[in-house]
Amino acid sequence: MSLLNVKNLCAYYQTELYGISRTVRAVDGVSFELFPNEIYGVAGESSCGKTTLIKVISGNVKNPLKVISGSVEYKFGEYAVDMLHISKEELRSSVRWKEISYVMQGSMSVLNPVRKIIKTFEDIITTHDRFTNKKEFLEHARAHVNRLGLPTEVLNSYPHQLSGGMRQRVAIVLATLFQPSLIIADEPTTALDVVVQRGVLQMIKNIQAMSSNTVLLVTHDMAVHANVADRVMIMYAGRIAEEAPTEIIFNAPLHPYTQHLIRSLPMIGERSDKAGLRGSPPNLANPPSGCRFHERCPEVMDICLTEVPEMITVGEKHRVACHLVKENYL
Amino acid sequence: MSDTEKLLDVQHVTVEFHIGGLLGGSLLVAVNDISFSLDKDRPEIFTLAGESGSGKTTLSRLFLRDLEPTRGKVLFEGRDLATIRKRSEFKEFMKKVQPVFQNPFETFSPLRRVDAYLFDTALNFKMARNRRDAILVVDEALRSVGLSLEEVSRRYPHELSGGQTQRVSVARALISQPKLILADEPVSMVDASLRMEIVNLFRELRDKQKVSVIYITHDLATAYYISDRIGIMLRGFIVESGPVEDVLEQPFHPYTKLLKESVPEPNPKDRETWAKHISLGTTEVKEYSQVGCKFASRCPQVMDICREVDPPDVQIERRVVKCYLYMENTGQ
Numbered sequence: 160m161s162l163l164n165v166k167n168l169c170a171y172y173q174t175e176l177y178g179i180s181r182t183v184r185a186v187d188g189v190s191f192e193l194f195p196n197e198i199y200g201v202a203g204e205s206s207c208g209k210t211t212l213i214k215v216i217s218g219n220v221k222n223p224l225k226v227i228s229g230s231v232e233y234k235f236g237e238y239a240v241d242m243l244h245i246s247k248e249e250l251r252s253s254v255r256w257k258e259i260s261y262v263m264q265g266s267m268s269v270l271n272p273v274r275k276i277i278k279t280f281e282d283i284i285t286t287h288d289r290f291t292n293k294k295e296f297l298e299h300a301r302a303h304v305n306r307l308g309l310p311t312e313v314l315n316s317y318p319h320q321l322s323g324g325m326r327q328r329v330a331i332v333l334a335t336l337f338q339p340s341l342i343i344a345d346e347p348t349t350a351l352d353v354v355v356q357r358g359v360l361q362m363i364k365n366i367q368a369m370s371s372n373t374v375l376l377v378t379h380d381m382a383v384h385a386n387v388a389d390r391v392m393i394m395y396a397g398r399i400a401e402e403a404p405t406e407i408i409f410n411a412p413l414h415p416y417t418q419h420l421i422r423s424l425p426m427i428g429e430r431s432d433k434a435g436l437r438g439s440p441p442n443l444a445n446p447p448s449g450c451r452f453h454e455r456c457p458e459v460m461d462i463c464l465t466e467v468p469e470m471i472t473v474g475e476k477h478r479v480a481c482h483l484v485k486e487n488y489l
Numbered sequence: 490m491s492d493t494e495k496l497l498d499v500q501h502v503t504v505e506f507h508i509g510g511l512l513g514g515s516l517l518v519a520v521n522d523i524s525f526s527l528d529k530d531r532p533e534i535f536t537l538a539g540e541s542g543s544g545k546t547t548l549s550r551l552f553l554r555d556l557e558p559t560r561g562k563v564l565f566e567g568r569d570l571a572t573i574r575k576r577s578e579f580k581e582f583m584k585k586v587q588p589v590f591q592n593p594f595e596t597f598s599p600l601r602r603v604d605a606y607l608f609d610t611a612l613n614f615k616m617a618r619n620r621r622d623a624i625l626v627v628d629e630a631l632r633s634v635g636l637s638l639e640e641v642s643r644r645y646p647h648e649l650s651g652g653q654t655q656r657v658s659v660a661r662a663l664i665s666q667p668k669l670i671l672a673d674e675p676v677s678m679v680d681a682s683l684r685m686e687i688v689n690l691f692r693e694l695r696d697k698q699k700v701s702v703i704y705i706t707h708d709l710a711t712a713y714y715i716s717d718r719i720g721i722m723l724r725g726f727i728v729e730s731g732p733v734e735d736v737l738e739q740p741f742h743p744y745t746k747l748l749k750e751s752v753p754e755p756n757p758k759d760r761e762t763w764a765k766h767i768s769l770g771t772t773e774v775k776e777y778s779q780v781g782c783k784f785a786s787r788c789p790q791v792m793d794i795c796r797e798v799d800p801p802d803v804q805i806e807r808r809v810v811k812c813y814l815y816m817e818n819t820g821q
Contacts, residue, residue: 204680205651323541352540352707357751361764379681382710382753386760405757423685424755425710427737433714435686439650455682 163193168229170215183443185211187397196371200388208397256287260334264346270318277314324355343375396451403477413479498526502561519547521725534702536712539722545705587662591674593654597646604642614665630660652683673705724783731808741810744784
């Protein structure tokens with residue numbers, strides 16, 4: 160049974176200024192499912208709609224972002240939530256932080272710079288769960304920090320006293336306070352160095368293995384997906400290009416965009432020429448007709464210019480949206 | 490080899506910063522006794538790699554004469570940068586050494602058209618007498634990065650993609666026909682599909698225009714792809730340096746080994762070993778003020794002496810390693 164079921168989701172940014180209206184189709188017809196106990200990776204370049212997708216599925220839709228159509232449904236065990244129609248009060252009291260939590264890119268902005276870490280813990284706990292006395296709360300916080308392998312001293316430090324990696328790990332600890340069913344990690348290691356990145360990702364993997372929940376890992380770094388994710392979705396210009404288990408994405412990708420992404424990754428010990436992709440990412444306010452990748456695709460056909468490719472299932476858990484694949488497959 | 494054959498010669502430079510109060514406080518050695526050189530007639534791409542806070546950027550500021558070393562000398566074409574005093578001399582120097590920065594959208598003001606920067610540079614460095622002559626100079630620079638004046642003229646930074654803006658940034662640096670380009674994390678803000686384009690551009694500059702490049706990065710995979718030599722930095726020291734194939738394919742220093750292991754391979758087959766647990770460093774300041782080898786607190790092969798005295802530079806074949814483990818090889 161799936162934890163999250165997103166069906167045909169369209170979310171646009173609609174602005175109207177001085178009589179000029181503009182629509183940015185950031186998420187356009189996206190369907191996918193998340194299952195319990197997996198790490199699901201979302202990859203794509205900047206401005207391909209990754210962050211918008213997260214905003215919608217975490218119930219964070221604010222003007223000018225509007226959900227045009229589609230559905231976002233969760234099933235936390237017996238508790239079913241329709242994310243697009245839930246009341247703000249219910250979202251705050253029983254979903255946020257308890258069932259869905261969020262780890263952001265810049266952990267410096269999550270933690271209040273003038274308060275000790277323990278105070279931030281206190282803030283979160285008191286808004287979502289009432290502890291009767293302070294002692295009980297402190298014990299809970301310490302035990303949780305210990306369980307995840309951080310020194311308890313961090314609780315009494317200010318954010319600036321910790322290194323970037325430690326801060327990011329504190330942000331992850333905060334996100335897992337209530338053992339949520341889904342942890343959304345948006346570029347959690349982008350600002351970090353390789354060694355620290357490895358430490359932080361190991362922690363995310365450990366937590367996932369310990370509590371068998373679901374992690375939605377969003378990053379543009381394919382090498383991270385290769386080592387962490389179980390399944391990977393490749394987004395391009397607001398749509399899903401391909402979705403498959405990690406091994407298939409890396410060893411037998413079908414979509415030309417995925418193929419190029421994988422081929423162009425530099426590796427230590429291998430120095431063959433790697434080419435960039437011609438053209439530049441499309442403007443989502445005025446996306447190309449048909450397949451949105453057609454302007455940059457090395458294998459473009461006539462049909463790609465006019466018709467939007469439909470998502471077809473080509474193997475177990477492997478879906479692709481490409482006319483060429485469809486032609487070869489059928 | 491005499492000094493005149495060197496393009497850039499860095500001799501035992503040290504940079505110290507005083508941190509803390511006016512009276513108290515402590516000394517932070519951001520760059521610690523670093524020496525290396527680039528040859529004049531053999532253009533190459535030299536990579537400085539290391540985690541953030543390892544002193545890469547401080548070191549590169551010395552080469553732009555943005556900062557003066559506390560001790561040691563930086564010679565460019567045989568001339569000590571500290572002796573450049575006159576404005577005209579400094580301009581001559583700037584012509585030959587040009588920077589390319591990390592974020593292409595911060596390099597250019599969003600309110601100014603990007604070609605204005607190119608024309609300003611051409612006129613400032615007297616590469617053209619007037620604006621009409623400058624058109625040729627600017628167009629030529631843009632063509633060498635795969636763009637043309639037609640494409641970028643009258644455009645604002647937001648009208649170009651990240652990759653294009655970064656290429657304009659490289660074109661700007663090329664206008665004065667420099668001998669050395671200093672690229673500080675030039676691809677870390679560029680999208681994956683456009684990244685290789687920029688990286689390939691640096692290779693092309695080296696091969697066709699004979700420009701040397703100092704490439705500063707924390708991304709070892711692109712460093713391996715483009716560079717000839719590499720220096721791995723840790724807390725102000727270069728702990729290992731040499732040809733990039735030697736250093737990255739078979740690292741000697743325990744820190745380089747850890748770095749290489751930590752680079753995630755874009756291949757799911759190694760995920761089990763990559764997930765092996767590692768210990769992370771303490772805060773930056775703690776590691777900087779540590780006596781002896783800065784890696785001692787994290788090193789799996791640490792010895793007593795490592796915590797007492799700075800390790801020596803040991804020459805092994807084509808590379809230099811700063812580690813006690815390799816002392817026997819020198820016959821000492």
